[in-house]
Amino acid sequence: EDQVTQSPEALRLQEGESSSLNCSYTVSGLRGLFWYRQDPGKGPEFLFTLYSAGEEKEKERLKATLTKKESFLHITAPKPEDSATYLCAVQDAGNNRKLIWGLGTSLAVNP
Amino acid sequence: NAGVTQTPKFQVLKTGQSMTLQCAQDMNHNSMYWYRQDPGMGLRLIYYSASEGTTDKGEVPNGYNVSRLNKREFSLRLESAAPSQTSVYFCASSEIGRSPYFGPGTRLTVT
Numbered sequence A: 001e002d003q004v005t006q007s008p009e010a011l012r013l014q015e016g017e018s019s020s021l022n023c024s025y026t027v028s029g030l031r032g033l034f035w036y037r038q039d040p041g042k043g044p045e046f047l048f049t050l051y052s053a054g055e056e057k058e059k060e061r062l063k064a065t066l067t068k069k070e071s072f073l074h075i076t077a078p079k080p081e082d083s084a085t086y087l088c089a090v091q092d093a094g095n096n097r098k099l100i101w102g103l104g105t106s107l108a109v110n111p
Numbered sequence B: 001n002a003g004v005t006q007t008p009k010f011q012v013l014k015t016g017q018s019m020t021l022q023c024a025q026d027m028n029h030n031s032m033y034w035y036r037q038d039p040g041m042g043l044r045l046i047y048y049s050a051s052e053g054t055t056d057k058g059e060v061p062n063g064y065n066v067s068r069l070n071k072r073e074f075s076l077r078l079e080s081a082a083p084s085q086t087s088v089y090f091c092a093s094s095e096i097g098r099s100p101y102f103g104p105g106t107r108l109t110v111t
Helices: none
Strands: A001-008 A010-014 A019-026 A030-038 A043-052 A056-059 A061-066 A070-073 A082-092 A100-101 A107-110 B004-005 B010-013 B019-025 B031-038 B040-050 B064-068 B073-080 B087-096 B106-110
Touching: A001 A082, A001 A100, A010 A030, A019 A030, A030 A070, A030 B004, A043 A056, A043 A061, A056 A082, A070 A082, A082 B040, A100 B040, B004 B087, B010 B019, B019 B031, B019 B106, B031 B064, B031 B073, B040 B064, B040 B073, B073 B087
Parallel strands: A010 A107, B010 B106
Antiparallel strands: A001 A019, A019 A070, A030 A043, A030 A082, A056 A061, A061 A070, A082 A100, A082 A107, B004 B019, B019 B073, B031 B040, B031 B087, B064 B073, B087 B106
């Protein structure tokens, strides 16, 4: 069964304390993996798309990486404004329309 | 560009009442989606429209109907609201196979 699991469920960091969020997936064939940020009361905001193992994408303090079984979202020297829920979704190569979503990691960065 | 817009932002309904959630996008995307987001359940696809004139059921279509009015607009109708439909509803749009862009959401409470 296609599945996406994100860990940890919640993470609390001090400002400047780097860490990584994990998204592990099981699909028959990966077409793409997406990372989103969601602030309370708002819609998910697109961050990155990764298509193949070894690919990396960066944006400010965030870097996303991809292997054949999982993706990591590395947060370097986070700031309080990085506090949000980070969602991962996987697109199966056999179906271009449907995404399989993880439940997210809730990140809190304390000043 | 406004991106994806949704109306209303908030709604309270009584059991058995009906309503239509409106969604419009100005990114010229072919595909549009309706999701619901519930605590502990993540994002679940209700209906999607791969292109103007087509609609398909997602994971949780029961109790809902949709209309793809034109390329820009995709509405979601609850014919007889039930408490189990209390949720946050997100509309999204994308090019086929690409990451979706989300609207701000509609927070619906059914009493």
